[in-house]
Amino acid sequence: MADASKRARRAVYPGSFDPPTLGHLDVIERAARLFDELIVAVAVNADKKPLFSLQERVEMLRECCAHLPNVRVIQLEGLLARFAQQMGACAIVRGLRAVSDFEYEFQMASMNRQLAPEVDTCFLMTHQHYAFLSSSIVKEVARLGGDVSALVPANVEKRLRQKFAPPSAGERTEGENHPSTGDM
Numbered sequence: 281m282a283d284a285s286k287r288a289r290r291a292v293y294p295g296s297f298d299p300p301t302l303g304h305l306d307v308i309e310r311a312a313r314l315f316d317e318l319i320v321a322v323a324v325n326a327d328k329k330p331l332f333s334l335q336e337r338v339e340m341l342r343e344c345c346a347h348l349p350n351v352r353v354i355q356l357e358g359l360l361a362r363f364a365q366q367m368g369a370c371a372i373v374r375g376l377r378a379v380s381d382f383e384y385e386f387q388m389a390s391m392n393r394q395l396a397p398e399v400d401t402c403f404l405m406t407h408q409h410y411a412f413l414s415s416s417i418v419k420e421v422a423r424l425g426g427d428v429s430a431l432v433p434a435n436v437e438k439r440l441r442q443k444f445a446p447p448s449a450g451e452r453t454e455g456e457n458h459p460s461t462g463d464m
């Protein structure tokens with residue numbers, strides 16, 4: 281057998297993960313079965329004002345993926361295509377929920393192919409349970425005190441509760457607001 285065929289097949293699953301949802305975890309678990317190694321790449325994304333810091337998002341994902349020995353969680357700075365090349369990945373994995381996702385995903389996949397022709401984008405259809413799910417909707421519901429326990433891993437739910445907990449009297453300062461979601 282040629283050497284190339286013995287090389288570990290590595291894929292990158294990039295995203296903002298602000299916060300990670302059960303939909304993301306479903307894609308991670310399935311991609312981890314399809315590839316020898318999966319790198320979950322948490323984007324810095326200067327255009328968005330995330331609710332969770334990069335460090336918090338990386339930590340949450342590491343906790344969520346602790347049961348998956350072939351999954352690593354790394355922060356992603358700069359171009360995804362270059363990152364995938366540097367990691368020696370053969371594929372970029374993205375989840376597709378609905379037709380509405382397609383245009384953006386098609387644009388991104390085409391640009392990434394232009395930049396790194398040897399890295400294919402591989403789409404996994406989101407499980408039907410999570411077809412409606414997004415990080416933005418989770419943040420909105422959690423911010424307004426709704427129950428998101430069926431939508432996010434338990435560790436993420438806990439962190440959301442902490443984020444949106446009313447400040448105690450000692451912490452409260454005049455004019456201070458609760459965190460807002462800021463993005464999407």
Ligand code: PNS
Pocket residue numbers: 294295296297323325358359360361387388389391392
């Ligand atoms: O979860 P998201 O917010 O839909 O993920 C978008 C993400 C992080 C995959 C995209 O913004 C990205 O690839 N960012 C890295 C910078 C980059 O390469 N931009 C050009 C994409 S064609």
